[in-house]
Amino acid sequence: MAEIIATADSIEQAAQLTAAGADYIYAGEDEFGLRLPHSFARAELTDLVQAVHAAGKKVLVAVNAIFHNDRIGEVGAYLQFLHAIAVDMVSIGDPGAIHVLQKESIPLPYLYDGADLVTSSRQIDFWARHGAVAAQVAPEVPYGELVPLMQHVTIPVSYLVYGASAIHQSGRPLLDNYFSFVKDHQERTDRARGLFISAPHKPETHYSIYEDRNGTHVFATNDVNLFGELDRVHALGIHYWKLDGLFVPGQQFSQIVAAFAHARDALAAGQWTSALVADGQHVIADNTPVNRATDTGFFDIDPDEVK
Amino acid sequence: MMQRKLKRPEVLAPAGTLEKLKVAIDYGADAVYIGGDAYGLRTRAGNFSFDQMREGVQYAHARHAKVYVAANIVAHEQDLPGADTFFKNVQATGVDAVIVSDPSLIETCVLAAPGLPIHLSTQASSCNYETLNFWQDEGLERVVLAREVGIDEIREMRQHTDIQIEAFIHGAMCIGYSGRCVLSNHMGLRDANRGGCAQNCRWKYDLFDMPQLGEKHELTGVNPDGKKEAFSMSAVDMAMIEHIPDLIEAGVDSLKIEGRMKTVHYVSTVANVYSAAVDAYMADPDHYQTDPAWVDELWKVAQRGMSTGFYYNTPTEQDELFGEERKRPRYAFVGEVQAYDPATETVTIQQRNNFGVGDQIEFYGPGFTHYAMTVEDLFDEDGAAIERAPHAMQIVTLHCPHAVAPGDFVRGLKVRRHAHVRA
Numbered sequence: 001m002a003e004i005i006a007t008a009d010s011i012e013q014a015a016q017l018t019a020a021g022a023d024y025i026y027a028g029e030d031e032f033g034l035r036l037p038h039s040f041a042r043a044e045l046t047d048l049v050q051a052v053h054a055a056g057k058k059v060l061v062a063v064n065a066i067f068h069n070d071r072i073g074e075v076g077a078y079l080q081f082l083h084a085i086a087v088d089m090v091s092i093g094d095p096g097a098i099h100v101l102q103k104e105s106i107p108l109p110y111l112y113d114g115a116d117l118v119t120s121s122r123q124i125d126f127w128a129r130h131g132a133v134a135a136q137v138a139p140e141v142p143y144g145e146l147v148p149l150m151q152h153v154t155i156p157v158s159y160l161v162y163g164a165s166a167i168h169q170s171g172r173p174l175l176d177n178y179f180s181f182v183k184d185h186q187e188r189t190d191r192a193r194g195l196f197i198s199a200p201h202k203p204e205t206h207y208s209i210y211e212d213r214n215g216t217h218v219f220a221t222n223d224v225n226l227f228g229e230l231d232r233v234h235a236l237g238i239h240y241w242k243l244d245g246l247f248v249p250g251q252q253f254s255q256i257v258a259a260f261a262h263a264r265d266a267l268a269a270g271q272w273t274s275a276l277v278a279d280g281q282h283v284i285a286d287n288t289p290v291n292r293a294t295d296t297g298f299f300d301i302d303p304d305e306v307k
Numbered sequence: 308m309m310q311r312k313l314k315r316p317e318v319l320a321p322a323g324t325l326e327k328l329k330v331a332i333d334y335g336a337d338a339v340y341i342g343g344d345a346y347g348l349r350t351r352a353g354n355f356s357f358d359q360m361r362e363g364v365q366y367a368h369a370r371h372a373k374v375y376v377a378a379n380i381v382a383h384e385q386d387l388p389g390a391d392t393f394f395k396n397v398q399a400t401g402v403d404a405v406i407v408s409d410p411s412l413i414e415t416c417v418l419a420a421p422g423l424p425i426h427l428s429t430q431a432s433s434c435n436y437e438t439l440n441f442w443q444d445e446g447l448e449r450v451v452l453a454r455e456v457g458i459d460e461i462r463e464m465r466q467h468t469d470i471q472i473e474a475f476i477h478g479a480m481c482i483g484y485s486g487r488c489v490l491s492n493h494m495g496l497r498d499a500n501r502g503g504c505a506q507n508c509r510w511k512y513d514l515f516d517m518p519q520l521g522e523k524h525e526l527t528g529v530n531p532d533g534k535k536e537a538f539s540m541s542a543v544d545m546a547m548i549e550h551i552p553d554l555i556e557a558g559v560d561s562l563k564i565e566g567r568m569k570t571v572h573y574v575s576t577v578a579n580v581y582s583a584a585v586d587a588y589m590a591d592p593d594h595y596q597t598d599p600a601w602v603d604e605l606w607k608v609a610q611r612g613m614s615t616g617f618y619y620n621t622p623t624e625q626d627e628l629f630g631e632e633r634k635r636p637r638y639a640f641v642g643e644v645q646a647y648d649p650a651t652e653t654v655t656i657q658q659r660n661n662f663g664v665g666d667q668i669e670f671y672g673p674g675f676t677h678y679a680m681t682v683e684d685l686f687d688e689d690g691a692a693i694e695r696a697p698h699a700m701q702i703v704t705l706h707c708p709h710a711v712a713p714g715d716f717v718r719g720l721k722v723r724r725h726a727h728v729r730a
Contacts, residue, residue: 066432066434066453066484066487067434067435067437067438068434068435068455068456068460069434069435069436069460069463069464071435072435072436072437072438075437094434094435094438095431095433095437095438095441095442096433096434096435096436096437096438096439096440096441097437098441099437099438099440099441099444100437103437115487116381116486116487116488116489116492116500117381117409117431117486117487117500119381119382119383119384119409119500120382120383120384120386120387120409120411121384122382122387122411122414122415123382123409123410123411125411126410126411126413126414127410140489140492140493140498141383145383145384145385148384148385149384152384167488167489167490167492167493168483168487168488168489168490168508168540169483169484169487169488170482170483170484170540171455171483171484171617171621172482172542172621172622172626172627173621174482174540174627177622177623177624177626177627178514178528178538178539178624178627178629179528180623180624181528181530181536181624181627181629181630182527182528182529182530182536182629183528184526184528186526193516194516194517194518195514195515195516195526196514196515196516196517196523197512197513197514197515197538198512198513198515198523199494199507199510199512200510200511200512203513206517206520209514215483215484216483216540218490220493221493290518290519290520291517291518291519291520291522292520293520298492301496303383303385305496306492306496306497306498306501306503307496307497307498307503
């Protein structure tokens with residue numbers, strides 16, 4: 001049966017998520033992980049791991065930043081810490097972090113997460129031969145490509161079934177630079193500020209944009225929601241369903257996770273119905289923030305349409 | 308006094324076509340990078356057939372230069388069949404290395420073309436020494452660093468790794484970590500990591516907050532001229548001409564110039580400048596100074612403003628394209644010298660862009676030779692006096708009191724814009 005990976009913004013939300021059916025809580029510290037709902041300091045992360053384990057569930061910690069020299073030197077100690085507190089798995093996207101993990105013989109399973117770069121079974125197999133136990137497939141890989149990919153991969157894969165999809169990461173403070181140029185100082189350009197950009201001649205678009213210590217991040221105009229496609233996701237054999245609550249706070253996200261967990265269970269039991277889909281979509285619509293919208297992203301795009 | 312031992316870095320130039328490959332090498336490049344008919348990120352560049360590749364390699368090797376083939380897409384499932392044959396064919400042409408970013412293609416290359424050196428593309432966003440060590444352990448020869456890496460970071464990397472380091476020194480820059488941008492995929496179904504990048508970062512965007520869908524609160528500001536300034540993510544170009552000593556002393560093995568889509572004019576000019584600078588530093592590092600003429604020369608082919616990117620600090624608004632376009636002199640490539648007769652002081656030129664009597668032109672050649680003059684007369688192939696040379700590839704002559712050489716190029720300042728140019 002598929003396992004659900006859900007991001008957490010607090011220990012309290014993690015408790016709701018595990019109760020809602022999440023199998024893995026995804027968390028981390030923004031010095032090492034990308035685009036997290038909350039940056040867990042080490043003491044807080046220790047408490048989180050204990051709480052999640054007490055609930056019989058697992059913790060996946062993000063170590064998927066693009067590291068420069070200053071931070072790669074800290075990665076070894078951080079991975080040792082994660083092993084010491086019994087984290088179940090880490091996600092890594094920088095080969096330098098894999099090199100550290102293996103050089104220091106730290107027995108932590110890792111999921112390879114190179115964001116948009118993970119696009120083929122052969123690449124996933126490369127990382128599998130380098131110790132990866134799972135891989136996060138890019139959201140830009142559509143169903144038509146997932147079918148052959150899933151026939152060839154040798155390790156479990158994870159796929160985004162709900163949440164914001166990052167489409168750009170810059171090392172530059174693009175918002176601060178802009179506001180400096182137009183001399184309109186803004187106190188905040190972080191995620192909580194809630195900024196968007198829209199493309200030329202497409203005023204209906206609304207790409208979330210914010211800055212943090214890892215640079216500037218831009219997200220797809222609509223968040224991914226594959227609830228209506230879960231029968232096909234299930235049939236593909238995708239083992240990890242990733243739900244990202246970066247822009248969906250607290251209880252709202254837990255409700256959405258619960259809907260997906262219910263769907264997962266129904267599919268496993270052969271009880272997938274159109275009524276269940278309709279109910280789930282209502283739950284998602286009711287709990288998606290009022291300034292966000294969802295669609296199926298790249299899932300149904302014909303691979304031949306992409307130039 | 309102890310002599311310092313410095314390793315001369317190669318100057319690596321882009322070559323979108325066989326002509327540009329030859330020009331880049333003639334103008335001082337120690338190596339060029341090209342694209343094949345598949346697996347490269349510049350689908351709109353004039354990519355090489357295997358026969359052209361072979362000819363380019365022969366030309367380069369005869370002049371002690373190297374040729375690298377970029378195969379740096381991020382492959383999807385359907386791209387992989389045929390990759391082994393591609394790498395075998397590339398290896399058979401005698402190229403010196405391939406530039407790859409996707410591990411699936413790296414592995415394919417290793418198996419299909421054993422012994423063919425592999426360079427990791429900048430698309431892999433390598434920013435730390437442990438990443439370089441990972442790839443060195445995989446047997447790669449070189450890593451092309453991310454453009455986000457600073458000069459101090461390169462110095463530190465050099466202390467932790469022996470793998471060859473290649474760094475961009477000139478040209479257009481991605482505003483994001485290369486490879487970690489799929490704006491083009493989402494905004495136009497063009498895969499940025501498979502050669503389809505539509506440069507959406509350079510678009511003009513509205514910026515707003517939005518408490519609920521459709522309720523936009525505009526935050527778009529105004530520029531110093533009082534005009535609306537749309538949000539953009541467009542970087543000025545990189546130029547490290549004033550910092551060549553830092554790059555060499557930091558231990559960079561290859562100085563890379565961006566631009567497989569760029570013109571012969573650009574390739575010749577930029578390769579000429581950087582090879583002159585590297586030669587000058589290697590000849591006498593203690594008394595080296597940046598020649599202002601090098602900087603002036605680069606401005607003649609500049610498409611945007613220039614900055615040092617991330618080498619010395621995190622880029623600010625000064626390193627992005629905001630506001631009115633900065634005015635600068637405009638030059639056009641007007642021709643190539645075919646012959647020079649010192650007895651009559653007559654130069655024969657094959658026209659590439661409309662020019663004529665009264666225009667200011669400048670001859671430039673390999674080794675950073677220059678001669679500027681005003682065109683005082685002009686003759687067609689039959690010797691008849693003409694005012695202008697409007698026809699593409701037209702052969703013309705003019706009087707030039709300074710000796711120039713076949714293969715030298717000619718650029719013109721403020722040539723007429725209604726030129727008849729054949730692509």
